[in-house]
Amino acid sequence: MRNPFLRWFIPADTNEPFVPNAKFQHPAVAPEITVDHFNLSIDGAQILKDVCVKLPANKITCIIGPSGCGKSTLLKSLNRLSDSIEGVKTSGDIRLGDQSIVNCSESDLVELRRRIGLVPQRPTPLPMSIFGNIAYGCKIHGLKGRRQLKKIVHHYLKVVGLWDEVKDRLGNPATRLSIGQQQRLCLARSLAVEPEFILADEATSALDPVSSKTIEDLFVKLKEQYSIIMVTHTLRQALRIADYVVFIYMGEVIEVGDAKQVFENPQHELTKKYLSGAIS
Amino acid sequence: MKKSVIKEKIAQSFMAIAIVAVLILVVSIIWTIFSRGFSCITWEMVTSLPGGGFYIGKEGGFLNAIVGSLYIVLASTAIGLLISIPIVFYLNVFLKETSKFAYIARLAFDVLFGIPSIVYGAFAFTLMIYLGLKTSLLGGIIVTTLLIIPIFIRSMDEVAKTFPKDLLEASFSLGATRLETLGIVVRQIAPGIATATLLSVGRAIGDAAGVMFTAGFSDSIPTSFTQQAATLPLSIFFQLSAPQIEVQNRAYAAALVLTIIVLVISLLGRFITNHFSKNRLK
Numbered sequence: 001m002r003n004p005f006l007r008w009f010i011p012a013d014t015n016e017p018f019v020p021n022a023k024f025q026h027p028a029v030a031p032e033i034t035v036d037h038f039n040l041s042i043d044g045a046q047i048l049k050d051v052c053v054k055l056p057a058n059k060i061t062c063i064i065g066p067s068g069c070g071k072s073t074l075l076k077s078l079n080r081l082s083d084s085i086e087g088v089k090t091s092g093d094i095r096l097g098d099q100s101i102v103n104c105s106e107s108d109l110v111e112l113r114r115r116i117g118l119v120p121q122r123p124t125p126l127p128m129s130i131f132g133n134i135a136y137g138c139k140i141h142g143l144k145g146r147r148q149l150k151k152i153v154h155h156y157l158k159v160v161g162l163w164d165e166v167k168d169r170l171g172n173p174a175t176r177l178s179i180g181q182q183q184r185l186c187l188a189r190s191l192a193v194e195p196e197f198i199l200a201d202e203a204t205s206a207l208d209p210v211s212s213k214t215i216e217d218l219f220v221k222l223k224e225q226y227s228i229i230m231v232t233h234t235l236r237q238a239l240r241i242a243d244y245v246v247f248i249y250m251g252e253v254i255e256v257g258d259a260k261q262v263f264e265n266p267q268h269e270l271t272k273k274y275l276s277g278a279i280s
Numbered sequence: 281m282k283k284s285v286i287k288e289k290i291a292q293s294f295m296a297i298a299i300v301a302v303l304i305l306v307v308s309i310i311w312t313i314f315s316r317g318f319s320c321i322t323w324e325m326v327t328s329l330p331g332g333g334f335y336i337g338k339e340g341g342f343l344n345a346i347v348g349s350l351y352i353v354l355a356s357t358a359i360g361l362l363i364s365i366p367i368v369f370y371l372n373v374f375l376k377e378t379s380k381f382a383y384i385a386r387l388a389f390d391v392l393f394g395i396p397s398i399v400y401g402a403f404a405f406t407l408m409i410y411l412g413l414k415t416s417l418l419g420g421i422i423v424t425t426l427l428i429i430p431i432f433i434r435s436m437d438e439v440a441k442t443f444p445k446d447l448l449e450a451s452f453s454l455g456a457t458r459l460e461t462l463g464i465v466v467r468q469i470a471p472g473i474a475t476a477t478l479l480s481v482g483r484a485i486g487d488a489a490g491v492m493f494t495a496g497f498s499d500s501i502p503t504s505f506t507q508q509a510a511t512l513p514l515s516i517f518f519q520l521s522a523p524q525i526e527v528q529n530r531a532y533a534a535a536l537v538l539t540i541i542v543l544v545i546s547l548l549g550r551f552i553t554n555h556f557s558k559n560r561l562k
Contacts, residue, residue: 081449086378106457114455124450127467137454186450193454 018155021143024114024194030057030227031097031196033078038092038102040070040077042085047073049251050092055244057196057227060219062242062259064232066279070251071231075199077102078229079116080109096197114141117190117226119203123182125174126189130166133174133185137193156188160218180211187218191226198222200230204237216241235275239263247271249279310539317536320529326537330499336524342534345515347501349538351417352491352511353484356424360480363425364432365473369465372440373448373458386437392430398489400427405493418505420495427490428480435479439472440465474553481545485538488513512538 020026033055040048047070055061055078063071076082077094080101094101101112114137126133134156135149143149153170157163162184166177174185183203190198200219204212219228220241232238238245242259247270255262255271266272273279324341331340367385375382404423413419443465451461466473488511496508497518512534519531 079453081452084376084445084449086376110455110457113453116453118450118453120446120450122446124444124446126447126450126464128464136451137456140454140456140460189450189454199453 018151020194021138021148021152023141023143026194026196027097032057033101033197033227033229034093034095035074035078036093036095038074038077038090038094040073040082040088040090042089043087047251048077051248051251051253053246053253053256055197055227055229055246058223058225059243060223060228060230060241061244061246062230062232062238063246063248064235064238064274065248066274067233069248071248072201074248075201075229075231078197078199079113079118081118114193115195116197116199117193117195119183119187119190119198119200121202122206123179123186125177125182125185128174129171130174130177130185131170134189134192137189141193152192156192159191159222160184160188161214162188178211180207180214183207183211183215184218187215191222195226197227197229200228202231202233205233212237247274249274313532313535313539316529316532320526321533321536325530325533329501334499335518335522335527342510342512342515342519342530342537344499344501345510345512345534346537346541348417348420348495348498348509349485349512350541351502351509352420352424352495353481355421356428356484357477357481359421359425360428360432361473361477364429364436364476365466367433368436368440368469369462371437372443373461373465386434389430389433389437393434396489397427397487398492401490401493404490408494414506415494415496415508416506417495417502417509420491420509420511421505423490423494424484424487427487428484431480431483432476435476436469436472439469439475443468471553474549478546478549481549482542485542486513488517512541 035051035053035055038048038051039046051074063074065071073082073085076085077090078101082088082090090102093103096112096115099108099112104112126136128136131149131153134153138149138152143152154163157166162181165181166172174182177185183206187198187203198219204215207215216237219230222228223243238259245255245257245259245262246253247255247262247268249270255266255268257267262271263275266275270279322341324339326341326346327343328339328341329344330342331338334340371382371385400423404419404426408414408419447464447468448461451464452458491509491511492514495511497510497514498508499510502509516531516534516538519527519534522528
């Protein structure tokens with residue numbers, strides 16, 4: 001459905017190189033995330049126990065482990081979404097580069113969350129148009145002007161391969177897209193604020209096989225510029241795309257290492273059991 | 281026939297009877313208003329102020345009451361929205377689910393919901409005497425606002441409770457502060473806001489007891505907040521208690537106007553809701 005009145009805000013399809021806004025400069029060296037003796041408990045129940053791990057830059061890190069082992073909680077702690085859990089207590093530290101994530105002020109947190117994007121488990125398009133969804137993040141960080149926003153929307157829709165599918169209906173509600181398209185839109189929305197890390201919490205579990213393949217391929221493509229951390233339930237997915245693996249069991253980090261080494265030659269008994277399917 | 285099927289048939293017929301009974305009631309009320317109202321309503325009644333012998337059945341209309349009611353309803357709805365949206369936002373986004381303060385606040389709003397409007401009127405009247413105010417349009421607006429705020433809050437709150445947490449997290453993870461999610465919350469609960477507004481307008485326009493003490497009554501259209509203002513329900517009440525049949529008939533004409541205003545507002549509300557809720561995450 002084409003709305004002629006919305007024509008004016010549809011960006012032009014150009015091949016000009018895209019330059020991110022000066023507000024969103026990436027640091028010269030891509031930072032790592034360091035989790036340093038991190039503990040987390042909810043209402044007295046210890047969920048994460050003394051987690052020490054370095055999450056490398058420009059790689060796909062897969063956090064694997066059985067259900068309820070604390071994978072998602074660890075991921076949520078990385079951008080402090082864990083704050084909203086009732087009765088949560090933490091100790092230890094998590095750092096992005098030199099900046100502490102656990103002990104930072106409210107205003108630093110806003111900037112930190114911009115630098116660590118999130119692709120949710122279930123696609124969550126905001127109740128706005130397709131255009132509005134991608135421009136939203138830029139607007140809350142103070143980017144103004146339709147020209148600039150148009151360029152950003154155009155660029156990131158191209159990056160996630162949605163541009164050709166939606167270019168005629170940017171003014172339509174984002175909820176009318178298919179689930180797979182919605183998930184790519186969520187990815188584009190996170191990318192639009194120029195994050196350094198992308199967190200993906202089982203980002204493909206709600207999608208059909210073709211759409212999840214598309215997302216996986218995108219992650220592989222994006223790891224040149226971004227560092228990706230994904231929680232996954234599917235070992236096969238981890239086997240396909242992971243560069244680096246963190247295995248968690250009962251809230252403890254059991255084994256960490258390059259994907260090749262962990263999958264082919266696991267050092268720990270529990271890892272062997274998990275990989276062979278004995279625990280799930 | 282199987283027992284469970286028979287059970288269902290019986291239950292179904294009870295439901296149907298209940299609906300029909302309510303419909304008969306509603307239709308008969310509307311029928312009384314429309315048949316008596318339409319037979320005596322004239323253009324003069326809706327467009328002119330009460331004349332000299334208005335209350336004994338002579339010339340004039342009740343434009344004063346129509347305009348007074350609209351003034352009070354529009355102003356109190358606008359103020360009510362401005363006050364209750366922040367409250368609902370605070371209860372649902374800033375406070376945690378187990379918050380004691382939120383529990384007490386919700387309980388308080390429930391109690392306020394149940395208080396009859398005459399008590400609001402009496403309370404406001406005492407307050408006005410204390411402050412040295414006279415019955416006025418302003419008083420009417422204040423008391424009607426107080427009356428509809430609990431309706432606003434409770435009905436919006438029920439919708440806001442179903443607000444998907446994922447949406448908040450999505451917005452936070454882009455670096456939004458809690459305040460910056462306001463736009464998203466309002467868009468997502470727009471249908472709830474519209475329903476709340478309709479309920480509130482219905483209560484505000486139909487309420488006679490609250491405004492009786494506070495807004496007073498006047499045969500002219502108020503030109504400032506300090507003047508007394510007439511309202512449709514009070515106008516109906518005064519005319520209906522008159523002995524002359526002409527005056528009583530005019531009460532039905534006024535009731536007809538009141539019903540039509542509510543109908544128009546409801547339809548408008550539905551239209552606006554449908555327009556705004558098309559982008560919602562379902």
